Amino acid sequence: MQNFxxxxxxxxxxxxxxxxxxxxxxxxxxxRVLMVYGMGSVxxxxxxxxxxxSLKEAGVDVVELPGVKSNPLxxxxxxxxxxxxxxxxxxxxxxxxGSVIDTAKTIAAGAMADHDxxxxxxxxxxxxxxxxxxxxxxxxxxxxxxxAAAVITRDDTLQKFSVRSPLIQPKTSIxxxxxxxxxxxxxxxxxxxxxxxxxxxxxxxxxxxGESPLQDRMVYAFMxxxxxxxxxxxxxxxxxxxxxxxxxxxxxxxNGLTTAGMGVVGFPVHMIEHSLSALYDxxxxxxxxxxxxxxxxxxxxxxPARFARLAREFFGVDRSDDARAAVEGINRLTAWFRSxxxxxxxxxxxxxxxxxxxxxxxAVELAKTWKLKDYTKEVIVEVLQHCR
Amino acid sequence: MQNFxxxxxxxxxxxxxxxxxxxxxxxxxxxRVLMVYGMGSVxxxxxxxxxxxSLKEAGVDVVELPGVKSNPLxxxxxxxxxxxxxxxxxxxxxxxxGSVIDTAKTIAAGAMADHDxxxxxxxxxxxxxxxxxxxxxxxxxxxxxxxAAAVITRDDTLQKFSVRSPLIQPKTSIxxxxxxxxxxxxxxxxxxxxxxxxxxxxxxxxxxxGESPLQDRMVYAFMxxxxxxxxxxxxxxxxxxxxxxxxxxxxxxxNGLTTAGMGVVGFPVHMIEHSLSALYDxxxxxxxxxxxxxxxxxxxxxxPARFARLAREFFGVDRSDDARAAVEGINRLTAWFRSxxxxxxxxxxxxxxxxxxxxxxxAVELAKTWKLKDYTKEVIVEVLQHCR
Numbered sequence: 001m002q003n004f005x006x007x008x009x010x011x012x013x014x015x016x017x018x019x020x021x022x023x024x025x026x027x028x029x030x031x032r033v034l035m036v037y038g039m040g041s042v043x044x045x046x047x048x049x050x051x052x053x054s055l056k057e058a059g060v061d062v063v064e065l066p067g068v069k070s071n072p073l074x075x076x077x078x079x080x081x082x083x084x085x086x087x088x089x090x091x092x093x094x095x096x097x098g099s100v101i102d103t104a105k106t107i108a109a110g111a112m113a114d115h116d117x118x119x120x121x122x123x124x125x126x127x128x129x130x131x132x133x134x135x136x137x138x139x140x141x142x143x144x145x146x147x148a149a150a151v152i153t154r155d156d157t158l159q160k161f162s163v164r165s166p167l168i169q170p171k172t173s174i175x176x177x178x179x180x181x182x183x184x185x186x187x188x189x190x191x192x193x194x195x196x197x198x199x200x201x202x203x204x205x206x207x208x209x210g211e212s213p214l215q216d217r218m219v220y221a222f223m224x225x226x227x228x229x230x231x232x233x234x235x236x237x238x239x240x241x242x243x244x245x246x247x248x249x250x251x252x253x254x255n256g257l258t259t260a261g262m263g264v265v266g267f268p269v270h271m272i273e274h275s276l277s278a279l280y281d282x283x284x285x286x287x288x289x290x291x292x293x294x295x296x297x298x299x300x301x302x303x304p305a306r307f308a309r310l311a312r313e314f315f316g317v318d319r320s321d322d323a324r325a326a327v328e329g330i331n332r333l334t335a336w337f338r339s340x341x342x343x344x345x346x347x348x349x350x351x352x353x354x355x356x357x358x359x360x361x362x363a364v365e366l367a368k369t370w371k372l373k374d375y376t377k378e379v380i381v382e383v384l385q386h387c388r
Numbered sequence: 389m390q391n392f393x394x395x396x397x398x399x400x401x402x403x404x405x406x407x408x409x410x411x412x413x414x415x416x417x418x419x420r421v422l423m424v425y426g427m428g429s430v431x432x433x434x435x436x437x438x439x440x441x442s443l444k445e446a447g448v449d450v451v452e453l454p455g456v457k458s459n460p461l462x463x464x465x466x467x468x469x470x471x472x473x474x475x476x477x478x479x480x481x482x483x484x485x486g487s488v489i490d491t492a493k494t495i496a497a498g499a500m501a502d503h504d505x506x507x508x509x510x511x512x513x514x515x516x517x518x519x520x521x522x523x524x525x526x527x528x529x530x531x532x533x534x535x536a537a538a539v540i541t542r543d544d545t546l547q548k549f550s551v552r553s554p555l556i557q558p559k560t561s562i563x564x565x566x567x568x569x570x571x572x573x574x575x576x577x578x579x580x581x582x583x584x585x586x587x588x589x590x591x592x593x594x595x596x597x598g599e600s601p602l603q604d605r606m607v608y609a610f611m612x613x614x615x616x617x618x619x620x621x622x623x624x625x626x627x628x629x630x631x632x633x634x635x636x637x638x639x640x641x642x643n644g645l646t647t648a649g650m651g652v653v654g655f656p657v658h659m660i661e662h663s664l665s666a667l668y669d670x671x672x673x674x675x676x677x678x679x680x681x682x683x684x685x686x687x688x689x690x691x692p693a694r695f696a697r698l699a700r701e702f703f704g705v706d707r708s709d710d711a712r713a714a715v716e717g718i719n720r721l722t723a724w725f726r727s728x729x730x731x732x733x734x735x736x737x738x739x740x741x742x743x744x745x746x747x748x749x750x751a752v753e754l755a756k757t758w759k760l761k762d763y764t765k766e767v768i769v770e771v772l773q774h775c776r
Contacts, residue, residue: 001402001565001629001632001633001636002403003402003403003404003405004400004403005399005400005401005402006400007397007398007399007400008396008397009396009397010395011393011394011395012392012393012394012395012648013393014389014391014392014393014394014648014649015389015390015391015392016391017391018391177389211629213612213613213616213633214609214610214613214633214636214637214640217608217609217610217612217613218606218609220605220609221605221606221608221609222602222605224601224605225601225602225605228601241389241599244389244649245389245601245602248389248602248648248649249602252602252645257640257645260400260402260636261632261636
């Protein structure tokens, strides 16, 4: 096991009826909050009203920033920063999924800084202070509700970059599985892909088989539960236990647990996908189900042992040859992505195969920022050719 | 899944060489610390010197409370409270295992209270404030390094009771697997039993099969890793990866993760064992390997389904009849305890079978405090008869 520091202080309030507790949680930090949300689904689901009622009961004044889109834009966060400042809010409350949470985190840090918040994302400035962030989760995928990261896309350059700081990690996140009842089948599927990718990027960081039994088994435990819960949620969107198992595995999948002790985790699949969703506005999860199997196939050709391990231990593949076992495992994962109707090729995702060079040009910039120095433009083109 | 709140802010610094970081961690809270430790093993292992060097380098003054025994006594904690007050320390540092940590927690709360600290343990007072607690772990078993609980034995009545408060949860715990190299084979075994019991008491809280797939799988993941790591540590006490996997699974086993969503967890096995170790000064883990199989056998006779599930899913028992599967699973666990040389009957633990009534008289007091209302004296006698 590698040395690590694990510290995750977010308070999780989980379960039916828990949204009613958000007012009291916000009140711990003050009496004026900026409430960030998306495109109207929180109104349709009734979550919006539940949140406002709870805030009102607690005596918290609310300033609203609606309209955050998926693959959230820096410009929207900047509007939020202006609102947070002019209204002197005490906290930022995200009511939504990863896009909304990451916008709230950017606002929380940006409101306390005297420079362009983009500087956090290109690592020319670090976060020195931030408003407290709180969350009411309505889409489980990013695990942003229990980690220190935020991802934002810059409008003019379409760079989809990220920042990490303990200061922007949510103080409290409310996870009510009933809030997932109205998540559509396609977004349920894309979310599952995102969660699986978070775990497998950590899993494949270990290039030798047999050295991380504890982390591997956590990945298998969360992934198995998530896959079962995805199938049940697609069959019956109002299956409480299925949504609950989906929600909690999604959070645990990327809150630092499965990667603690694994060394420095690179995120090449996320890195390449960011270019797909930045350039084509495809759902992040849909982009990942295209890139992940392609990347696995490209990578396992070089070092099949670890991929064979996943095939045998998780998918029950019974082949002694590593290379063949690895391919069989990748096929099973791809088939499962197909079964939940997430695209598995660029073509299925509506992305022109002729754009591979353009995508690689965009991705290589993020590769530099994330210090994935093996990922030159040529290498990224090679990976993308496996995604056809 | 049941509703739950999960919040665990302890900072874990894990790995080789990490003890050198304790000085800087203590320094976050002040310049004077009460260092609590045990009977000399920290000197023999070299940990004592590493800790003192790090504190010295950070400019922290040290007051020492040595000599804490296993099944730690309230009287020793009271000495610590007096020392903490007279020296006006800023924090309490435990260098040891569960007994030392729990003594440090009791001191931390007691030093800020104007009443007998025993009142915390009989629930007539709650912890209102506490000195910060920090830990350098030298024995993995209690998971006290990452939870809010402390267990203390009152000298005159031999009551072994517990308290829980977020205020006494460690701020930072340093886990260096090399500190386990000198743990004896018997204490390695007893620790493994303790860790397994923590998980299984939560596991058996769920009386219906099939409702907690995520928590069940976490239990299997941690338990499998721990059992492998125990065997490897017994074979080679200086196997770093084995000690590392032991150490981190031991912490994860009882930091709230495996029980979140399982409802109210009762600890009848710990409750009964506390009487064994309070009355006979047997190691806690040795007591548990006597009580756990007996309790499982007594309990599974009434509701075999859950015990059959463990047998099938964890031990690979292939029997369709629940009652028979349950018995087979209990036999496998008992055989494993035997294989690591932990006692599995009262007699093997050196406890007179004729004392069952006396043990039950002691245990029933704790049953009342812990609100385990089904555990009357008669029931406890019945369970103990299964431990012969």
